[in-house]
Amino acid sequence: MKVLPYNTFTISTPDPLPVVLQRLNAKVEPMKAFRFSTKHAPYQGSISEEGFKISRIIHYRNSFLPMIRGRFEVESHQTIIHIEMSLHPFVMAFLGLWFFCWYGAIAPIILTGAMPKHIAPLFAGMPILMLVIFWLAFWLEANRSRTELTQIIQGQV
Helix, strand or coil: CCCCCEEEEEEECCCCCCHHHHHHHHHHHHCCCCCCCCCCCCEEEEEECEEEEEEECCCCCCCCCCEEEEEEEEECCEEEEEEEEEECCCHHHHHHHHHHHHHHHHHHHHHHHCCCCHHHHHHHHHHHHHHHHHHHHHHHHHHHHHHHHHHHHCCCC
């Protein structure tokens, strides 16, 4: 079980790099600020001969959508794609600041006894509950993206 919202994996395919690039280009659109149509590719981002940086296109708010970076490695009879999935650095910074502020305010109140003892665990445990919810949201999206990317790269879609 992975705790941090960071995942790395490798996909290998016997297909040459131009075929892999063609498959990815068919499923990835350039970044757009606004999307008014629902007819689009499943991913947005950029692809080059060295690698790619993409994210899934969604029509709802989700700060915990993984950013996907891939790097191509060409060998004699196969193409290997090294993929990293992580949260956006701004989201990580926001979560860190939020935890720091929450516990920076709650810890002195609990330690001085200003809060009733039966309520203190609720206030101390709430960020942990939020972290579990955010952790689940990230891993659900990451697993979905991993499955889709594997199918796209191996030509199963």
